[in-house]
Amino acid sequence: MRKMNSPPVPAPGSSRRLRFLLALPKFGIVLLVIALLSLLWLLQRNEHEEERTTLIKDVLWLEQNLRFHLNGAEDQLQQLAVDLVQDAEPTRTFRIRAAHMLRTMPEVSQILWLDPNHRVIDALPSSTLPDQEIEAFGLAYTQRAFELASQLGKPAYSEPFFSDGKRAFVELLLPVFNGRRLSGMLAAVFPLDTLLNSQVPWWFTQKYKVVIVDDNDIQYAAKTSVEGNTAQSYEIPFDPPGRGLKLRVTSYQNTENFLPRVLSAAIILLAGGVFWSLWLVRDLMRKRTRAEEALRGEHAFRTAMEDSLTVGMRARDLQGKVIYVNPAFCRMTGFSSDELVGTTPPMPYWVPEQIDETFAMHQAVMAGMAPPDGFEMTFRRKDGAHFQALVYEAKLIDGNGKHTGWMASVLDITERKRAEELARQQQAQLQFTSRLVTMGEMASTLAHELNQPLAAIASYNTGCLNLIDQAGCTTADIKPALEKIGTQAQRAGKIIRRVHDFVRKSEPKRAPCDLREVVEDCLGFVEADARKHRIRIEADLPELPLVPADRLMLEQVLLNLMRNGMEAMADNAEADRLLRVAIEVNEEILSVSVADQGCGIAPENRDKLFTAFFTTKPDGMGIGLSICRSIIEFHRGRLWADDNPRSSTGRGTIFTFTLPLHSS
Numbered sequence: 001m002r003k004m005n006s007p008p009v010p011a012p013g014s015s016r017r018l019r020f021l022l023a024l025p026k027f028g029i030v031l032l033v034i035a036l037l038s039l040l041w042l043l044q045r046n047e048h049e050e051e052r053t054t055l056i057k058d059v060l061w062l063e064q065n066l067r068f069h070l071n072g073a074e075d076q077l078q079q080l081a082v083d084l085v086q087d088a089e090p091t092r093t094f095r096i097r098a099a100h101m102l103r104t105m106p107e108v109s110q111i112l113w114l115d116p117n118h119r120v121i122d123a124l125p126s127s128t129l130p131d132q133e134i135e136a137f138g139l140a141y142t143q144r145a146f147e148l149a150s151q152l153g154k155p156a157y158s159e160p161f162f163s164d165g166k167r168a169f170v171e172l173l174l175p176v177f178n179g180r181r182l183s184g185m186l187a188a189v190f191p192l193d194t195l196l197n198s199q200v201p202w203w204f205t206q207k208y209k210v211v212i213v214d215d216n217d218i219q220y221a222a223k224t225s226v227e228g229n230t231a232q233s234y235e236i237p238f239d240p241p242g243r244g245l246k247l248r249v250t251s252y253q254n255t256e257n258f259l260p261r262v263l264s265a266a267i268i269l270l271a272g273g274v275f276w277s278l279w280l281v282r283d284l285m286r287k288r289t290r291a292e293e294a295l296r297g298e299h300a301f302r303t304a305m306e307d308s309l310t311v312g313m314r315a316r317d318l319q320g321k322v323i324y325v326n327p328a329f330c331r332m333t334g335f336s337s338d339e340l341v342g343t344t345p346p347m348p349y350w351v352p353e354q355i356d357e358t359f360a361m362h363q364a365v366m367a368g369m370a371p372p373d374g375f376e377m378t379f380r381r382k383d384g385a386h387f388q389a390l391v392y393e394a395k396l397i398d399g400n401g402k403h404t405g406w407m408a409s410v411l412d413i414t415e416r417k418r419a420e421e422l423a424r425q426q427q428a429q430l431q432f433t434s435r436l437v438t439m440g441e442m443a444s445t446l447a448h449e450l451n452q453p454l455a456a457i458a459s460y461n462t463g464c465l466n467l468i469d470q471a472g473c474t475t476a477d478i479k480p481a482l483e484k485i486g487t488q489a490q491r492a493g494k495i496i497r498r499v500h501d502f503v504r505k506s507e508p509k510r511a512p513c514d515l516r517e518v519v520e521d522c523l524g525f526v527e528a529d530a531r532k533h534r535i536r537i538e539a540d541l542p543e544l545p546l547v548p549a550d551r552l553m554l555e556q557v558l559l560n561l562m563r564n565g566m567e568a569m570a571d572n573a574e575a576d577r578l579l580r581v582a583i584e585v586n587e588e589i590l591s592v593s594v595a596d597q598g599c600g601i602a603p604e605n606r607d608k609l610f611t612a613f614f615t616t617k618p619d620g621m622g623i624g625l626s627i628c629r630s631i632i633e634f635h636r637g638r639l640w641a642d643d644n645p646r647s648s649t650g651r652g653t654i655f656t657f658t659l660p661l662h663s664s
C-alpha cells in the first residue's frame with residue numbers, strides 16, 4: 001500500500017547475508033595472520049639457513065687456509081731436514097733457512113734443531129723462549145710427539161700446551177734422518193694465538209669469533225673483533241695439528257643487516273593497520289546492523305500503526321499530486337494505493353457534480369488557506385457511493401524542515417452525520433411528544449376555556465332568535481349580538497388554532513419573532529389553568545426587538561417553565577401563589593425569567609434537573625427541562641435555575657433563559 005519515499009528497509013535475508021559478510025573479515029584476518037607469521041617464519045628460517053651455510057663455508061675455508069699454512073710450514077721443515085743432512089755446513093743452513101721461515105711465516109714463533117736426545121742444537125730465535133720452557137718442551141709436552149715422529153719417521157704435532165699459563169702453543173716435530181738413522185729433530189713452535197692472528201683475515205673476525213678448543217672444551221686461543229649476541233656456531237676438527245683440537249667458529253648476529261628487519265616491522269605495522277581498519281569496519285558494520293534492526297523495528301511499528309489507523313491519511317506535494325495514501329484512506333475511497341498515488345486533480349474520488357467547489361477547496365488548501373478546524377467534503381467511493389468526509393489539512397515538513405507538501409487526515413463522518421440526524425429527528429419527535437403531553441394535560445382546561453366562547457355564542461344566538469321573534473325588531477338590534485357572536489367565534493377559533501399550531505409537528509424554523517407576543521400567547525394558554533388553581537400571574541413585558549428564533553419552540557419552553565412553576569406552588573396558601581414572568585434586555589442578550597414561590601429545588605436534585613427522565617412528580621415524565629435546555633442551546637442561549645430571593649414564602653425558584661439578540 002505504501003508509495004511514499006520511505007527508506008528502503010533490508011529484508012531479513014539480507015541480514016543473514018550481512019552476518020556472513022561480517023564473518024568474512026574474521027576468516028580473512030585469521031588467514032592473513034597465519035600467512036604473515038608463516039612468511040616471517042620462512043624468512044627467518046631462510047636467513048638462518050643462509051647464515052649457517054655461509055658460516056660452514058667460511059669455516060671450511062678457514063680450516064683449509066690454516067691447513068695450507070701448516071702444511072706449507074711442514075714442507076719447508078721437511079726440505080730443511082733433507083738439506084741439513086746433505087749440507088756441509090748444517091748449522092749455517094739451519095740458521096739461514098730458519099730465519100727465512102720465521103720471516104715468511106709469522107705463525108711460527110721459533111724453530112728448534114734438536115739432537116736425538118732431545119737436546120737443542122740450535123734455535124731461532126733462541127731468545128723467544130725462556131730456557132725452562134725449552135726444557136719444558138723436551139720434558140712434558142713434546143716428549144710423546146718426539147717419540148712418535150722418530151718412530152714413524154714422519155712429522156708429528158705435539159699436544160697443545162700453555163706457557164706460563166697464558167699463551168698456548170703446539171709444536172711440529174719433524175725427524176731428521178741420515179740414511180736410516182735418526183740424526184736429529186726439527187721443531188717449529190706455533191703459538192696458537194699468533195696462528196689465528198696471522199691466518200684469520202679481518203673480515204672473518206668482523207663476522208665470527210674463532211676459538212681453538214679441545215675435547216675438554218679448554219680454550220687455547222681466540223680471535224674476534226665483534227661483540228654481541230652470538231647466533232650460531234660450527235665446529236670442525238683442527239687437523240693438522242689434530243690432537244683433539246677443534247676450530248669453533250661462532251657467528252654474531254648481523255646488526256647491519258637491518259633491511260629485512262625493517263621490512264618485517266613494516267609488514268607487521270601494515271598488518272596491524274589492516275587489522276585496525278578491519279576492526280573499524282567491523283564496528284561500523286555492527287553499528288549499521290543495529291541501526292538496520294532498529295529501523296526494521298521502527299518500520300514494522302509504523303506499518304502496524306498505519307494499518308490499524310482508522311483515519312485516512314493522504315499526502316500531496318506542493319503541486320497537488322498525491323504522493324502517499326494510507327490503507328484507511330484506500331478502504332474509505334475503495335481505490336487502491338496504486339490507483340491514487342501519482343494522481344493530480346481532479347481526483348478520482350471527487351464528486352463530479354461538485355467538481356467546482358471541490359477544486360476551489362483544493363486551491364485554498366494548496367494556497368495554505370485551509371480552515372484550521374477542518375472542513376467537510378463529499379467524496380465518492382469507487383463504486384459511486386458518496387460519503388461525507390471531515391478533512392484536516394496540515395503542512396508536510398520533511399527532515400530538513402522544508403515544506404514539501406500537504407498532509408491530510410480524512411475522517412468518514414457519514415455515519416456520524418446519520419446518527420446526528422437521527423438524534424435530531426428523535427429530539428424533534430420527543431419535543432412533539434412533550435407538546436402532546438403538555439397539551440393533553442391542558443386539554444380539560446382548554447375544553448373549559450373553549451366552552452366559554454361557545455356558551456357565549458349559544459347565548460348570543462338565543463338572544464338573537466328571541467329578538468327576531470319580537471315584533472319591531474330591527475337589524476340594528478340584532479347586529480351587536482351578531483358581532484359579539486363573531487368575536488366569540490374568533491376567540492374560539494384562535495384557541496383552536498393555537499392548539500393546532502402548538503401540537504403541529506414541524507421542523508425548527510428560525511424567524512424574527514417578538515418575544516413579548518410569544519409570552520403573551522403562552523400566558524393566554526395557561527390563563528385558564530391558573531385561574532382554575534387560583535394562581536396569580538404577573539408579567540413585566542417591555543417593548544422588545546425582534547429576535548431570530550423558532551416561535552413554537554420558545555412557546556414550548558415558556559409553557560413548560562410556567563406549568564412547572566404553577567405545579568410547584570400547588571401546596572402554597574392561596575395568597576402565596578404568584579408566578580412572575582419578566583423579560584430583560586441589554587445590548588446583546590435578552591433574558592426571560594419565570595419565578596415561582598413554590599417548593600424550590602432540593603440541593604441534591606440541582607445537578608439532575610436537566611437530565612432527561614429526571615422527575616420528582618409521581619406522574620411526571622422528566623423530559624420537559626431537558627428539552628427546554630436543548631431548545632435554548634439550539635438558539636445559542638443558556639437555561640439555568642436559581643432560588644427565588646424575592647419569594648414571600650422564602651422558597652421558590654427562578655428559571656432564566658437567555659437568547660442572543662443577533663444570530664451570529
Ligand code: ADP
Pocket residue numbers: 560564565568596598599600601609614615616617619620621622623624625626653
Ligand atoms: P416533569 O415536570 O415531568 O417532572 P421536568 O423536566 O419539567 O419534568 O421537571 C423535572 C423536575 O424538576 C421536576 O420533577 C421537579 O422536581 C423539578 N422542577 C421543575 N421545575 C420546578 C420548579 N419550578 N420548582 C421546583 N421544582 C421544579
